[in-house]
Amino acid sequence: MAMSSDRPSEVYFLATCLTDLLYPRVGLAGMELIRRAGVRVIYPKRQSCCGQPAYNSGYRDEALKVARHQLSCFPRNIPVVVPSGSCAGMVSHHWPELFAGKPDEAEAVNMAGRTFELTQFLVDHLDLQLEDLGEPTEIVVHTSCSSRNELGIEERIESLLAQLSNVTVREQARKAECCGFGGTFSIKQPDISGAMVQDKCDALEQTGATRVVSQDCGCLMNIGGALEKQGRTLQPQHIAEFLLERTNVSN
Amino acid sequence: MSATNQSKAFQSRIGEALGNQQAHTNFRSAMNMLMENRLKQFPDQEELLHKRQRADAIRAHALRNLPTLLEKLEQKLVENGIQVHWAENGEEANALIHQLLSQAGARSVVKGKSMVSEEIDLNHYMEERGIKVLESDLGEFILQLAGETPSHIVMPAIHKSKQDIAELIHKHYPEHPYSEDVDTLTQQARQILRDKFCHADAGISGVNFMVAETGTLCLVENEGNGRMSTTVPPIHIAVTGIEKVVESLSDVPPLLELLTKSATGQPITAYFNMITRPRQRGEMDGPQEVHLVLLDNGRSHIRRDEELLDTLRCIRCGSCINHCPVYVQVGGHAYGTVYPGPIGSVLEPMRQGLDKIGALTSACSLCGACGQVCPVQIPLPKLINRLRAEAVTQQVETQGVKGQGSLRKLLEVWTWKGWRLIFGSGLRYRLFKLLATRLRRLTPPKMGGWSRYRTIAKPASRSLDEMAAKAGFDHE
Numbered sequence: 001m002a003m004s005s006d007r008p009s010e011v012y013f014l015a016t017c018l019t020d021l022l023y024p025r026v027g028l029a030g031m032e033l034i035r036r037a038g039v040r041v042i043y044p045k046r047q048s049c050c051g052q053p054a055y056n057s058g059y060r061d062e063a064l065k066v067a068r069h070q071l072s073c074f075p076r077n078i079p080v081v082v083p084s085g086s087c088a089g090m091v092s093h094h095w096p097e098l099f100a101g102k103p104d105e106a107e108a109v110n111m112a113g114r115t116f117e118l119t120q121f122l123v124d125h126l127d128l129q130l131e132d133l134g135e136p137t138e139i140v141v142h143t144s145c146s147s148r149n150e151l152g153i154e155e156r157i158e159s160l161l162a163q164l165s166n167v168t169v170r171e172q173a174r175k176a177e178c179c180g181f182g183g184t185f186s187i188k189q190p191d192i193s194g195a196m197v198q199d200k201c202d203a204l205e206q207t208g209a210t211r212v213v214s215q216d217c218g219c220l221m222n223i224g225g226a227l228e229k230q231g232r233t234l235q236p237q238h239i240a241e242f243l244l245e246r247t248n249v250s251n
Numbered sequence: 252m253s254a255t256n257q258s259k260a261f262q263s264r265i266g267e268a269l270g271n272q273q274a275h276t277n278f279r280s281a282m283n284m285l286m287e288n289r290l291k292q293f294p295d296q297e298e299l300l301h302k303r304q305r306a307d308a309i310r311a312h313a314l315r316n317l318p319t320l321l322e323k324l325e326q327k328l329v330e331n332g333i334q335v336h337w338a339e340n341g342e343e344a345n346a347l348i349h350q351l352l353s354q355a356g357a358r359s360v361v362k363g364k365s366m367v368s369e370e371i372d373l374n375h376y377m378e379e380r381g382i383k384v385l386e387s388d389l390g391e392f393i394l395q396l397a398g399e400t401p402s403h404i405v406m407p408a409i410h411k412s413k414q415d416i417a418e419l420i421h422k423h424y425p426e427h428p429y430s431e432d433v434d435t436l437t438q439q440a441r442q443i444l445r446d447k448f449c450h451a452d453a454g455i456s457g458v459n460f461m462v463a464e465t466g467t468l469c470l471v472e473n474e475g476n477g478r479m480s481t482t483v484p485p486i487h488i489a490v491t492g493i494e495k496v497v498e499s500l501s502d503v504p505p506l507l508e509l510l511t512k513s514a515t516g517q518p519i520t521a522y523f524n525m526i527t528r529p530r531q532r533g534e535m536d537g538p539q540e541v542h543l544v545l546l547d548n549g550r551s552h553i554r555r556d557e558e559l560l561d562t563l564r565c566i567r568c569g570s571c572i573n574h575c576p577v578y579v580q581v582g583g584h585a586y587g588t589v590y591p592g593p594i595g596s597v598l599e600p601m602r603q604g605l606d607k608i609g610a611l612t613s614a615c616s617l618c619g620a621c622g623q624v625c626p627v628q629i630p631l632p633k634l635i636n637r638l639r640a641e642a643v644t645q646q647v648e649t650q651g652v653k654g655q656g657s658l659r660k661l662l663e664v665w666t667w668k669g670w671r672l673i674f675g676s677g678l679r680y681r682l683f684k685l686l687a688t689r690l691r692r693l694t695p696p697k698m699g700g701w702s703r704y705r706t707i708a709k710p711a712s713r714s715l716d717e718m719a720a721k722a723g724f725d726h727e
Contacts, residue, residue, distance in 0.1 A: 013724075015715050017674065021687060022708045024715035031724055043719040045726045046677025054667050056617055058639030062671040069675045097633075149619030174283070178576040182616025189614055190700020191269055195580045196616070197704060225705030 007125060010040035012080045014070075014115070016087045017049040018217045023238065026217060030083040030118050030240035037126045041081075044073040052090040055098060057184045064098055071095075071108055079125065080115040083240055084216045085147030086183075088117035093150055117147060119156040119215050119239060132164040134246035140170045140209035140234075142200070142223060144216035145178050157215050157239055164246055170207035174199075181222035197226040204234060211235045213242050258610040258658075261587065265614070268585040274410055278582050281409050285573040288516020289624070306509050307628040309502045310564035313494075317554065320463040320496045321545070327466025331528040333541045341371030344546045348373065348455070348488055351542055352382055355486050357452035361444075363470070363477040364388035365457025366404050366567060367491050367546055369589045373455070384455065385447050387476035389440055396423050402583030404590060405514045405569035410582055444476065454480035454538070458491035459566070460506060461543075464499040468543065470524040471510060473517075478524050487538040489526070493545050494554075494563040506566055509626035513570040549602045556651060558637060562597050564627040569594075571621035571631055577614050586611060593621035597634040600642075606654030609642040684714045 011034060019027040031041045051067035054060070070091075074080050082088040092115045099108035122128040141157060148154040161169055180186065180196025200223060204212050212227075212234055214220050224236030268274065293299040313320055325335045336351075338344035352360065360377065362368060362384050374384045374395070386395040390408035394401060396419045401407030408416070413431055420439055421429040427439040456477055460469040468489055470477050481487045497503065511517045530537035553559045572578050572592030583591035588599040588608060596611040612635050621631040641651055642658035673683045687710040694709045701707070720726055 012727075013719075015719075020715040021684060021710050024711045024713060024718045027715040028718055028722055031719065031722075035724070040725065042725045042727045043716070045681075045716055045720075048674040048677065048680040051674075054670065056636060056639070057663075057667070058636070058641070058643040059664075059667040060640050062667040065671050066674045069677070073677070145616070145618035145620070149623050176620065178616050178618035178620065180576070180616060182618065185613070185616040186701060187699065189265070189577075190703060192265060192577055192580050192614060193616070194700070194704035195269055195275075196576055199580075221708050222705065225701075225708060228706040229702075229704060 007127075008039060008079050010042060010078055011121075012074045012076075012078060013041050013043050014047060014050070014074065014080050014082045014087065014091070015043070016082060016084045016217065018221065019083055020047075022221065023217050026083055026238040026240050029238070029244040030081070033118075033122060033128070033240060033244055034081060034126070037122075037128060039126070042078075047073040050087045050090040050095075051098065052087060052094075053183050055090065055094060056182075060098065064102070067095060067098055067108070068104065071104065071111055074111055077110070077114065079121065080111060081118055081121045082115060083118045083238065084218065085117045085144040085151055085153070086216050086218055088115055088120075089146040089150040091115040117151060117153060117156075117215060119147075119160055120151065120153045123156045123159055128160065130160065130163040130243065130247050132166045132246055133248070134164070134166055136166045136168070137211065138168045138170055138207075138209045139211040139213050139242075140172050140204050140207045142172075142179060142204065142212055142214040142219055143175070144214060144219050147215055148176060157213075160239070160243060161213070164243075167246070170209045172203040172207050174203055177203075179219045179223050181218050183218065186222060193222075194226075197222055201226050201230065201232065201234075205232060209234065211237055211242070213237050213239050215239050257606075257608060258613075261585075261610040261614075264585045264587055265581055268581040271582075273412070274582050275580065277410055277412060278579050281406070282573050282579045285516065289513055289570065289573070290516075292512035292516050292518060302505065302509055303626055303628050305505050306566075306626050307564065309497060309506060310566070310627045313497045313502070314554065314560060314563050316498070317493065317496065320498055321493060324461055324463040324466060324496050327463065328543060329466075331466045333466065333468075333526075333528060333543055336542060336544045338544055338546045338548075340548050341546070344371050344490060344544050344548075345373055345376040347544055348490065349377060349380055349382070351486070351488055352377070352453055355453060355540075357486065358382060359447070359451050360384045360453045360455055361387045361447055361451040361476075361480045361484065362391075362454070363456035363472065363480040364391050364407070365455070365490060366401075366589065367457055368455065369401060370548065371490075371546065373490070385444075385451070387444050387448070387474075387480050388472070389437065389474055389476075392440060392444065393419060396420070400584070400589075402591065403569060403572060404567055404594075405572075410584070444479075448476075448479045448483045451480075451484040453486040453488060454482075454484040455488050455490065456481050458489050458495055458543075459510065460503055461491065461496045462498075462500050462503060463496055466527060467500065468526040469503060469507075470526065471507065471520050471522075472524070473515075473521045475522055478522055481524060481526060482537055485538055486540045486542070487526070487529075488542045488544065490544040490546060492550055493547055494550050494565075510566050510568050513624065513626045514568040553601050559601060559634065559652070561629050562594075562601060562634060564629055565594055565598070566627060567594075568626055570624045570626065571629075574620040574624050576618060576620065577616065581614070586614075593631045593635070594629070597629075597631060597638060600638050600654075601652055604653030604657075605638065605642045606657035609638065609654060609658050612638045612642065681716065684710075684716065688712055688714050688717075 051063035055063035186193040
């Protein structure tokens with residue numbers, strides 16, 4: 001296995017509140033992928049939310065207070081790995097704006113610089129090598145907008161999947177288009193969001209794939225919820241679970 | 252309009268737009284085509300980034316030096332024989348233009364496509380005073396027949412089908428036989444307009460770039476109607492925003508390239524007009540008088556804020572609109588403003604005030620597609636986020652956007668305060684998780700608009716926090 005020069009010996013895992021509460025198996029799978037590669041994974045138990053929902057709704061004071069609590073949970077100068085492009089983007093891109101001019105700005109900027117989305121970390125820092133043990137399958141990938149437009153890491157998920165010899169990745173129409181989640185956008189503009197997720201589900205289903213894989217639980221909750229509501233068979237799954245399932249000898 | 256009313260009106264326009272399946276299909280296919288065409292013009296992403304950075308720098312430089320450049324521009328234009336007029340707002344601009352037209356005894360005017368003329372609602376102003384202004388851009392001409400406003404800043408009639416257009420032309424000009432053939436329709440419009448150009452008393456146009464160094468007005472167009480409107484009638488009046496100035500002639504090619512490629516995917520438009528002076532002694536054609544009306548209309552106020560200033564870099568290519576996943580669902584009219592889509596959602600609240608049209612900022616999933624394609628790198632998602640913050644802020648300041656705090660609602664304020672109490676403390680959040688996971692059966696089966704389109708995700712029976720400890724991961 002090729003070793004990256006900046007391969008750390010230990011990392012923090014920032015679960016995100018969505019994963020923690022609704023999709024804990026995604027978090028476990030992400031942590032296991034890192035642990036399996038020989039890196040110690042620390043789960044700070046006081047951690048909660050990055051502050052993004054309030055920040056994107058314009059409530060910056062509330063966002064700052066929650067972000068400040070989150071910041072205090074990851075004090076040591078080691079990488080922070082996040083199984084979500086959206087929350088990783090909040091910390092790495094928006095915390096410096098949110099904390100600008102505040103007494104703890106330096107700490108926030110420091111954490112922003114050592115925070116990575118999971119697939120980004122697996123590829124760039126662990127150079128993760130995968131052996132596919134699963135049956136042949138056809139999937140479609142939905143890359144979160146934050147991974148694509150904010151972090152610019154959309155090819156990391158593709159490069160991990162390319163290592164799996166029995167997995168065929170189908171391409172959907174308008175691949176780069178938002179699924180319509182947008183956090184509080186889906187609550188504030190439910191009908192536009194509903195029309196967007198409908199179009200996304202149609203495009204995904206038209207590929208004939210059996211599974212839609214993404215690096216963000218927010219997108220999966222949106223797409224998966226719509227697929228289920230419409231009684232469609234396409235199954236949503238987070239990339240961490242998908243990778244672990246297909247490469248774990250014990251499975 | 253009160254905060255509640257503007258939101259209600261916006262929601263009702265959205266509802267109407269989403270109910271129109273035909274319009275959605277039209278927008279979808281048009282936007283698909285525009286996105287593909289643009290992509291073909293930029294095969295090398297690295298080169299594109301370099302070009303965007305350059306264009307950004309040119310526009311940013313011009314805005315930083317705006318007062319100096321505008322003075323220089325005026326001086327050059329006057330030297331060249333072009334008369335310059337300044338307008339603080341739309342009313343002033345219209346009054347100025349009306350005065351110029353009245354002095355010349357103009358009754359019939361042809362106009363090239365100009366979003367600033369939409370911004371000041373020029374046509375209505377003149378019509379109310381007995382001056383007929385005919386739109387000469389094909390799309391605008393169609394909309395004028397239909398009595399509608401543009402739904403896109405570059406392709407104003409993009410929401411119209413060819414059947415709609417065939418019916419409109421036949422209804423208003425029955426001497427032309429009904430046809431749904433696009434070439435025939437274009438020919439018909441051409442014949443109708445040719446006659447008007449020849450008999451118009453004045454021509455009005457917009458401007459894409461104004462060059463301070465040389466006093467040149469640049470006009471980008473595809474149909475030749477811009478050239479006709481600015482050269483055939485005896486008077487040409489150009490109207491544009493003060494932000495359109497650039498320093499030197501060499502600033503124009505990099506901007507022009509990105510404008511046409513980003514807008515329609517054309518490497519260059521069919522016409523590019525550079526207007527420097529009126530007809531000179533001994534010349535056979537061109538207008539005897541050329542006027543430029545420079546409109547502020549809130550632009551100076553926007554320029555004073557270091558973050559909002561970025562908005563003024565816009566070169567009106569419409570690429571952010573073409574790539575917006577919300578615009579493709581609701582179309583341009585749902586916004587209810589002159590400028591729709593992402594650029595409209597930042598520019599219109601800045602121009603009109605958050606209390607008037609701040610609700611537009613809610614129609615954005617912050618996907619960031621607009622910011623990625625903007626040829627002058629306007630950070631549109633960041634600006635939308637900023638406007639959302641100003642719309643609900645408690646600290647109203649004199650600087651910033653008009654109507655600050657006007658969308659602040661008590662229920663929302665308390666929701667976020669409650670959220671902060673739970674998520675801002677490790678102890679309270681863990682207690683909350685314990686309750687949510689143990690009482691997961693009590694999760695409500697419906698949650699407003701969310702469950703109209705999706706099932707509800709219930710909390711897991713155990714949180715990751717508990718499961719991680721069990722699976723032997725280190726807690727800290």
